[in-house]
Amino acid sequence: MKIDRQIGILSILLQKDMVTAPYLMDLFEVSRRTINRDIEDLCKAGIPIVTKQGVNGGISIMENYKLDKTLFTYGEMQDILAGLRSLDSVNGTNRYGKLMEKLSAGSSDFMVGNQSVLIDLSSWYKDSLAPKIEIIRMAIEQCRKLEFVYYSPKEESVRCIEPYYLIFRWTSWYVWGWCKNRRDFRLFKLNRMDNPQISEQVFVKRQVPMPDLSNQRIFPGGIKVKALFEPECKWRLVEEFGRGSFKEQEDGKLLFQADYTDSENLITWLMSFRDKVELLEPEEIRKEIRNSIENMKRKYEGYI
8 A cells, every 4th residue: 555655665764874766666566656756745744855866876864854763662663563463363464564574674673573462353254354344444445335234133234334443342343334224323243244345425524423432332231130150150250251240159159240231142141151050130031041941941852
């Protein structure tokens, strides 16, 4: 991308006293004309770049204006690299790794394999997720509407949105955009999307509010849960809700208390523990679980 290349050129000029156009052409695999246009764009952006003709000539930033080469500390650059590598883990490419190699040209050991933070954002749905992310990114960059089939707990519907942000939160990917159906901004989970298509319709960007991603907004709670777990369930409670979510009883069982958002998700979660848990409260959900068990029992009657 053009902006990636120009950032790379600026980074190199900050680290080297002078470089030649052929050096930049080989590094970024573009023509001299493209490099000249990039230098011109950087000058228009306020960076005083000097070009010198002749045997000892080249391209440099005006000496008195040159920024501190230690604009980022070693630790900060390591964090940037970890973040960019995590984006590569989403789509299985090395696009951002290559960008960092160009940004770090001339530095000492930045790209050496001694990073202490590794982030992998890939998922079980990588094969279907990566193409969706690329389509949504393209729609955002081109300001084109996005159409897709969406599966929600209430219905299956065809949606048309103006996409603005790709968001990674709660171990999943979402797109934030203006929904034509709801006439408002909505958050859509990518794993629930099917057949995303970029529309020919171009939209004019709106004043976009940042999505409220607080747990209280998305998961408002409201269901007061009290349940008794067997001791062997401790690891899951610690992993999913934290050490403070339960109290150990004298008999070793774990008294769990928390707020839950959705009764259907609560029942599904409790059933995953099979006979290792008993829901104590609320009583109405306790009855639903009992009815579900009775229905399951009837389905399996007659099997040995």
